[in-house]
Every structure is written in C-alpha cells, then in structure tokens.
Amino acid sequence: MDAMTMRALLFLRDAGTEFEDVRYPFDDSWAATSAWLREKGISRTGRVPALEYHGTILTEHIPILRYLAWELGEYDGRTSPEKYIVDAVAGIYVDWRAKLPETLKKFREAFESRPRVKEYLHAS
Numbered sequence: 001m002d003a004m005t006m007r008a009l010l011f012l013r014d015a016g017t018e019f020e021d022v023r024y025p026f027d028d029s030w031a032a033t034s035a036w037l038r039e040k041g042i043s044r045t046g047r048v049p050a051l052e053y054h055g056t057i058l059t060e061h062i063p064i065l066r067y068l069a070w071e072l073g074e075y076d077g078r079t080s081p082e083k084y085i086v087d088a089v090a091g092i093y094v095d096w097r098a099k100l101p102e103t104l105k106k107f108r109e110a111f112e113s114r115p116r117v118k119e120y121l122h123a124s
Helices: 003-014 030-039 061-072 079-114 114-120
Strands: 051-053 056-059
Touching: 003 061, 051 061, 056 061, 061 079
Parallel strands: none
Antiparallel strands: 051 056
16 A cells, blocks of 8 residues: 555544545556546546545545545644645645655665665675
8 A cells, every 4th residue: 555545544544434445456457457447437547545435536645635624624724824734734745745756766876876885786
C-alpha cells in the first residue's frame, strides 16, 4: 500500500467511519488493474486511492481528505483563519510532493558520484 492510500485509511479510521478496504496489487498486473478501475468508474485516473462515499467516487488523497473533513465537520478548522492554515499546509505538502522525485534524483546522483559509494553500490 502506498503512503497516500495509507493517509486516507488512517483518516477514515480516526474519524470512526466504517469502510470496506479493497486493495489492488501494484505489480506486473497494475496496468490491467488501472484500466479496469477506469472502465468500472472506480477511478477516473486509474490511480488509487479511490473512495466511494455515499455514492460519490473520490480520487486523489488530498481532495479525499478535504472532502471527508467537510463532510464530517472535523479536521478542517472552525474559523476562516483556521481553514486557511489547513489549506496552506496542504498546498505546501502538494508542492513538496511534486518536487520530491527531482530532489531525490539529484541527491542520488550526488551520492553515487562519490568514489567510495560508487564502489560499494557496484560491488559484486
């Protein structure tokens, strides 16, 4: 299970919301599973997490969390300034996640360029 799906599951559990946990293997069969999710209308993008909540299909973990916060009347702040803070933190997180792959790539390249590390990684 990926971290984004785990966040949605933890949110649902913390809120005391009953749900059916359906998992799909992320292996060689994923392309077919992703197509099936789109075909069945479970996920518009073919990605997980996908949540059916009172007949509405929700996808993408941050929008799922926001939607549930509004529906449950929890986790979203009570005043406009509190709601702003929640939204600002979510925006920072989304920006951070978008930059993470490139940052990790640069870190790995810098790390692997060190002679001793390169020897260790490529040792037989």
